[in-house]
Amino acid sequence: MTAVDLRTADGRAYIEVPSFAPLTAHDPDFAGRLAAAVVEASDDDHVKAIVLRATGPDFAPATPTGFPSVAGTPTTWHRAFAASTAVYQATCFAKKVVVAEVRGACHGAGSALLLCADLAVASEDAAFGSPFLDVPESNFVLAALTIRLNRAKSWLLRGQTYTAADALRIGLVNRVVPTGRLRAETERMTAAVRGMPLDGVTMSKMLQQAVYDAHGVGREFDLADHYAIHRAAVGSGLAEERA
Amino acid sequence: MNDGTVELTKDHDRHIATITIRRPAAGNLMTRAMATAFAAHLADADEDDDVKAVLIRGEGDDLCAGWDPADAWEQYTDAPGGAVRKHPSQRARLIALDDAWWGRNGLYQRLLHCRKVTIVEARGRCWDTGLYLVLCADLVVAAGDATFGSPRWHNVGVDGDMSLLFATVGLKRAKELMYCNVAWSAPTALDHGLVDRVADDAAQGATELAAMCASIMRDGIVTEKYAVFASLEKLGVGLSFAATTVVGASLSNIHFQPGEFNFLREVRHEGAEAALARSRADLEIR
Numbered sequence: 001m002t003a004v005d006l007r008t009a010d011g012r013a014y015i016e017v018p019s020f021a022p023l024t025a026h027d028p029d030f031a032g033r034l035a036a037a038v039v040e041a042s043d044d045d046h047v048k049a050i051v052l053r054a055t056g057p058d059f060a061p062a063t064p065t066g067f068p069s070v071a072g073t074p075t076t077w078h079r080a081f082a083a084s085t086a087v088y089q090a091t092c093f094a095k096k097v098v099v100a101e102v103r104g105a106c107h108g109a110g111s112a113l114l115l116c117a118d119l120a121v122a123s124e125d126a127a128f129g130s131p132f133l134d135v136p137e138s139n140f141v142l143a144a145l146t147i148r149l150n151r152a153k154s155w156l157l158r159g160q161t162y163t164a165a166d167a168l169r170i171g172l173v174n175r176v177v178p179t180g181r182l183r184a185e186t187e188r189m190t191a192a193v194r195g196m197p198l199d200g201v202t203m204s205k206m207l208q209q210a211v212y213d214a215h216g217v218g219r220e221f222d223l224a225d226h227y228a229i230h231r232a233a234v235g236s237g238l239a240e241e242r243a
Numbered sequence: 244m245n246d247g248t249v250e251l252t253k254d255h256d257r258h259i260a261t262i263t264i265r266r267p268a269a270g271n272l273m274t275r276a277m278a279t280a281f282a283a284h285l286a287d288a289d290e291d292d293d294v295k296a297v298l299i300r301g302e303g304d305d306l307c308a309g310w311d312p313a314d315a316w317e318q319y320t321d322a323p324g325g326a327v328r329k330h331p332s333q334r335a336r337l338i339a340l341d342d343a344w345w346g347r348n349g350l351y352q353r354l355l356h357c358r359k360v361t362i363v364e365a366r367g368r369c370w371d372t373g374l375y376l377v378l379c380a381d382l383v384v385a386a387g388d389a390t391f392g393s394p395r396w397h398n399v400g401v402d403g404d405m406s407l408l409f410a411t412v413g414l415k416r417a418k419e420l421m422y423c424n425v426a427w428s429a430p431t432a433l434d435h436g437l438v439d440r441v442a443d444d445a446a447q448g449a450t451e452l453a454a455m456c457a458s459i460m461r462d463g464i465v466t467e468k469y470a471v472f473a474s475l476e477k478l479g480v481g482l483s484f485a486a487t488t489v490v491g492a493s494l495s496n497i498h499f500q501p502g503e504f505n506f507l508r509e510v511r512h513e514g515a516e517a518a519l520a521r522s523r524a525d526l527e528i529r
Contacts, residue, residue, distance in 0.1 A: 145410075197398075198503070215409070
């Protein structure tokens with residue numbers, strides 16, 4: 001069982017895992033514990049910023065996906081990955097400011113999670129793969145709002161990997177620093193969040209959610225089940241063709 | 244400090260109206276009265292068929308360094324239901340924010356829905372209200388010394404519209420302004436798409452751009468502007484402005500936790516000028 005560690009200090013919550021790859025593998029237990037940690041941090045009155053951090057060398061290395069069956073999508077898979085209480089929406093609609101601290105490889109669910117975070121700090125060696133191939137619950141509206149529609153379409157269709165410098169240039173991350181300075185930069189960024197009043201942070205995030213709704217972010221999450229079923233169906237169809 | 248004016252001049256030969264914010268000693272901090280005058284001037288220019296472009300500028304070093312907090316409380320007490328008790332009612336706060344700023348006759352809606360081409364000459368501090376003038380206008384020419392941000396958000400929370408900001412600069416960059424106590428330099432604002440041009444002489448650059456826009460046929464300008472209005476509706480800007488009014492009213496009576504900088508108390512005890520100076524001391528220009 002992959003560890004999900006939550007600790008709080010100085011107005012920040014740190015959610016640390018070896019890597020976020022189990023999300024790409026669609027491990028429901030990992031996703032559930034990660035969502036619970038986000039919700040707990042979000043509800044903690046002593047927390048203004050939540051840091052998502054991998055303790056290993058990569059934020060989310062590429063890993064085989066564990067797709068559900070068509071029948072399992074609306075039940076087990078939905079609860080763990082697509083429901084309003086699941087990890088992505090818990091992160092996207094958290095009441096506190098969520099910061100992704102990314103180093104090394106960031107593929108699949110790592111990039112999906114990055115899109116849900118409010119802010120991102122990356123190391124110079126970070127590389128950002130497209131989330132859309134392996135993670136049907138990825139939110140395309142968030143991608144379009146973040147890196148703009150033309151780039152989001154290209155990421156969806158071509159599946160290219162962005163370097164850290166590219167990610168900074170297109171607005172996918174806020175800061176790129178040498179690996180040795182990654183944690184210090186995260187501390188600096190979250191220190192600014194700590195300087196805001198708690199009520200101000202929470203109300204700002206509530207306003208942000210209303211604007212997200214207007215842009216269709218929630219509706220895109222609602223379509224995740226359909227994308228997953230489609231993916232499962234296409235997969236089995238390919239298998240039949242090969243047979 | 245309530246000594247500001249907003250002036251309208253019109254050059255019908257060149258088809259350009261100029262709106263100038265005049266409160267240079269206070270960085271052109273905007274009051275409710277100034278916002279109301281500004282909106283009335285926009286309506287005037289909008290109705291004038293001999294005006295094709297509206298140039299917006301500030302006298303002195305800054306376009307607009309923000310919303311005058313000394314005036315903020317009075318606008319609530321002066322609104323209907325605002326003087327009933329010691330503290331203004333919630334309805335008074337909503338009405339005040341809607342009437343002067345975010346509602347259909349407020350400054351930002353008037354600017355956003357102006358049927359003429361609106362051009363901002365951005366110099367010095369373009370903060371809080373100044374940032375929203377930049378966001379709501381069609382085109383922006385910035386001087387090299389211009390900075391863009393909303394330090395007010397760090398003190399009380401984000402009480403401005405987010406949809407325009409998201410649409411203009413992208414989500415994560417918008418959130419840097421919202422949560423990181425950061426203002427952008429002119430080159431950064433250009434890189435992020437917040438401004439259209441950085442010029443050595445912003446006044447000349449904005450005037451030339453206004454002249455170019457004023458050379459476009461009237462029907463063409465108004466037709467394109469209505470296409471923009473339709474897109475703004477699709478982006479949900481109207482909903483976002485309404486939500487901003489609600490959240491802005493809520494943020495006007497937030498509770499501060501022990502150890503947090505209480506901007507509203509600082510304004511009451513130390514005065515608006517001192518409170519603004521202290522609250523902006525740690526603002527980072529990137």
